[in-house]
Amino acid sequence: MIANRGEIALRAVRSCRALGLASVSVHSEADRAAPHVWLADQSICIGPATSTQSYLRADALLHVAKETGCDAVYPGYGFLSENAEFAAKCEAEGFVFVGPIAGTIRDMGDKSKAREIAMRFDVPVVPGSETAFVSATDAEAASKEVGYPLLLKARSGGGGRGMRVVNKAADFGTTFADASREAESAFGDGAVYLERYFEEVRHIEVQVFGDGAGNAIAMGERDCSVQRRHQKLIEEAPSPALASEVRERIITSAVDLAAGIGYRGAGTVEFILDPTTDEFFFIEMNTRIQVEHPVTEARVGLDLVDLQFRVAGGETLPNLASIIQPGGHAIEFRVNAEDWSNGFTPSPGRLKKWRPPTGQGVRFDSAAYEGYQVPPYYDSMIGKLIVHGKDREDALAKARVALDGFVVEGIETTAGFHRRLIDHPDFQNNRVHTRWVDIKAMKELT
């Protein structure tokens, strides 16, 4: 059973078909005309449009799985993919959860605890507090050791939300209260921890796979430094900012963590890198497939969703390590239904024209089609353009052609922003960091 929607649900249906597995998808009332509905062997409507009434209803999902005779649940990304209770329920009711065991999700979902676990395996973490706090007074005491500027992060946070920068001690109390309140309402947990805030870092993450028996492999890194408000816009591999010796150390750290915790399935270990010192620090582990996984697929020539199913089916990994030989350069652009020239406001509506790019080294993952109505209820991402070339120059040349030829009418998308961004000298010359879009590119490109 595929417990998701959009391109990732569609991709999971395709993997099932390729592997000879029967599939059941689920959909909300708003998603009746979505391809993950008609391409699955069966699809069941689980409720109204709103996620809380459909894709987030653990009990309804498990009921469907039972009634249709499924034996495994595929969570994708977002929704319940990092919900430990859901994974535990799947386990308890005898379904294979296509991901790690519930205990791993729980441990890593507490980002403060994840830091502690990373330290156990000698993975460098961002200097910060040892625990998370609900009391502003206790947190302020810990802030003395961390120093300023510092970053407040929700222990249960995700998706770039629940983070606040504090520049000076005088602002600590009020900012802490804001962060904690926001965390409480977004994640149902007001606990906040502290990290030293780095003004100009890159986001580097490592794709890992584990078999749950202590074997773990890495499939190289991805550089996701082009972000807007802590949300990724462009991801690429290899990172143009890593010396090979640093790359090796960062990958070793990620594998040590994944192997150390006996990780099962696909996961991503995220780091920030200070390019002036080559120091890197663990920030979190995402215990699921990531939006940007095709960047890695392009370079290693493996289908990671297929592999998720195969590992869930009990396949072991050691023989895989020998066939992984990353090659070329890959870049992904997130196409969101947003009006980038107007503060990236959501732009749902009917796709009057939709001609996604194609060609050698050009891949477009999407569940949209001409005439499709982009619903206003879910994440705004409606497609991902992935280009793969022999080197960065080559990949960028393909991206330019692809973005130029991409026709969308009826809604606004971020494709136009990407087209401008790739011609910016800072992007071309690797002078970007995670706040570059917010403090520089936004002003110059809009």
Ligand code: ADP
């Ligand atoms: P992160 O931002 O946590 O590092 P990703 O970049 O892989 O991880 O994106 C995960 C995000 O994708 C979620 O936080 C959510 O905003 C978004 N999302 C969740 N479900 C879907 C979906 N079905 N289609 C598109 N986007 C989704």
Ligand code: ADP
């Ligand atoms: P989320 O769970 O929301 O994905 P992360 O901990 O992965 O949260 O952080 C999201 C982004 O915020 C990172 O990709 C990076 O750009 C930025 N960030 C996180 N920690 C720090 C830090 N200590 N200093 C500077 N930037 C950071």
Ligand code: MG
């Ligand atoms: Mg993250």
